[in-house]
Amino acid sequence: MGFRSIGTRLTLWYTAVLTLTFVLLGIATYGLLSYGLSREVDNALDGVAQALASQARDRSTPFLPPDVDAAFRRFFGFSPMDRYFDMRDPRGRPDPQQKPNTSEPLPLSREAAQRAAQGLPTFETFTNTSKDPVRVVTMPVVDSGRVINLVRVGMSLESVVRTKRQFLYSLAAMLPLALILAGGGGMLLARRALRPVDQMATTARRISGEDLSGRLDEPGSGDELDRLAVTLNAMLERLDIAFQQIRQFSAAASHELQTPLTILKGELEVALRAERTPAEYKDVLTSALEEIDRISDLVEGLLLLSRSDAGMFRMAHRRMDLAQVVMEVYERAAILAQKQGVVLDLGRMEACTVEGDPEWLHRLMLNIVDNAIKYTPEHGKVTVSLFQDDTWAVIDILDTGIGLSTEEQERIFNPFYRTGKAAAGKEKGAGLGLSIASSIAQAHGGRIDVDSRPGEGSTFHIRLPLVADPVDPLNG
Numbered sequence: 001m002g003f004r005s006i007g008t009r010l011t012l013w014y015t016a017v018l019t020l021t022f023v024l025l026g027i028a029t030y031g032l033l034s035y036g037l038s039r040e041v042d043n044a045l046d047g048v049a050q051a052l053a054s055q056a057r058d059r060s061t062p063f064l065p066p067d068v069d070a071a072f073r074r075f076f077g078f079s080p081m082d083r084y085f086d087m088r089d090p091r092g093r094p095d096p097q098q099k100p101n102t103s104e105p106l107p108l109s110r111e112a113a114q115r116a117a118q119g120l121p122t123f124e125t126f127t128n129t130s131k132d133p134v135r136v137v138t139m140p141v142v143d144s145g146r147v148i149n150l151v152r153v154g155m156s157l158e159s160v161v162r163t164k165r166q167f168l169y170s171l172a173a174m175l176p177l178a179l180i181l182a183g184g185g186g187m188l189l190a191r192r193a194l195r196p197v198d199q200m201a202t203t204a205r206r207i208s209g210e211d212l213s214g215r216l217d218e219p220g221s222g223d224e225l226d227r228l229a230v231t232l233n234a235m236l237e238r239l240d241i242a243f244q245q246i247r248q249f250s251a252a253a254s255h256e257l258q259t260p261l262t263i264l265k266g267e268l269e270v271a272l273r274a275e276r277t278p279a280e281y282k283d284v285l286t287s288a289l290e291e292i293d294r295i296s297d298l299v300e301g302l303l304l305l306s307r308s309d310a311g312m313f314r315m316a317h318r319r320m321d322l323a324q325v326v327m328e329v330y331e332r333a334a335i336l337a338q339k340q341g342v343v344l345d346l347g348r349m350e351a352c353t354v355e356g357d358p359e360w361l362h363r364l365m366l367n368i369v370d371n372a373i374k375y376t377p378e379h380g381k382v383t384v385s386l387f388q389d390d391t392w393a394v395i396d397i398l399d400t401g402i403g404l405s406t407e408e409q410e411r412i413f414n415p416f417y418r419t420g421k422a423a424a425g426k427e428k429g430a431g432l433g434l435s436i437a438s439s440i441a442q443a444h445g446g447r448i449d450v451d452s453r454p455g456e457g458s459t460f461h462i463r464l465p466l467v468a469d470p471v472d473p474l475n476g
Helices: 006-058 065-076 110-117 158-206 224-273 278-309 322-340 358-374 406-411 420-424 433-443
Strands: 083-088 122-126 134-143 146-156 318-321 343-349 353-356 381-389 392-399 447-452 458-465
Touching: 006 065, 006 134, 006 146, 006 158, 110 122, 110 134, 110 146, 158 224, 224 278, 318 322, 322 343, 322 358, 322 381, 322 392, 353 358, 353 458, 358 381, 358 392, 358 433, 358 458, 406 447, 433 447, 433 458
Parallel strands: 343 381
Antiparallel strands: 083 146, 122 134, 134 146, 318 353, 381 392, 392 458, 447 458
8 A cells, every 4th residue: 555545644644633532641640540549658658657657656665666667667568678667756856765777867957847837747758869759748736635646657669669660651552562453453444444445446347438327336324335325326316317417319310400401312313414404593592501501590490408407598588478479479379370270379478577588588489389289180189378376477378289198208308319200290390499598498498388188289387487576567
């Protein structure tokens, strides 16, 4: 594993955190050990000093070493070799009758003398001795509220220092072992935790744009890696659908462009094979212009859909009365309906204020109305209505045409899709009209729904969001 790999970084972080935890725990344990040992020594010395002070009030003879040993054994469980004891008068002067049982007398500090005069004990540690530090307690002997003697009891802290030193040596010896175990354990944990990621990477490398059917294994554990696999599989599913749509779109666009180009080329080649009359040339040019117009409309539709997918629809939004746009579409479509022998009727009309681009909304409605007229048989009827439904302005376009199956209703807004009856009919078209209409509706924050049954006609519902303030008909 390289230094930049996640596994290496996880191992280093794991080792660093565990090492820091070990060091902090060692420091805390050492502090607690030192505090506990100091408290035990002080409590034992306090017990020895109080016992000897109690005996000093009841006797006038000097203390003998066996007396001091007995007091130490009582509170320590043993008699330390380097113990200290002496008796002093209230002013802190050594008692001539009591010789200290240590070869190195310890001085009485001013603080201890002052506290003893107040009847308070004092604990001190003397480090300026020839051996290890000595812990001493100065205990006043009080009789009838008067200090009659000072008892000083102490012991060497050699065992305490040795215990703490051994503890530090043990920690120092355990630290490298802890580092090795932490590094090894961290490496194993990192490899085990990242093994699913490696498997995902291996599977992902086998997935390409030519074949997006592969999916990552989902462990089913419910953890972060499982959610990552689910998310990536969902992304692959969307990419697979998008690639399929792009392939279908490209194939359909190529086919739609190839047909008029083939016709155009064939007509021109036929016209050039022999001399033609001016009328024949005119017919050829007229037919060529029709095919060019068809190609131009197709390219324009493709560019419009491309801008829609890229979110680059350019629209001049303004408030307007939608009824005015509906009337303009109705008047223009009435001519188309008359040519087809279809009755175009106006249904319910209500004032609806929306915000949008009049030209694009005009194209949206004209595409659907024109589509309804094309696929309605002669003597059929198309009805256009406008009304408010809660927060929506709804344009209903109802026809008595060929109708749509459930499968056709799900695919009718896809680019280049044409129903079987439409494709077999006499009407020409690339199948972009409804797709463009849906894109325009979405760009205005609306949508298009369809209700239909085969042979019973269709109803297209165009929903656009209403604006609260109505447009003044005189200024709108």
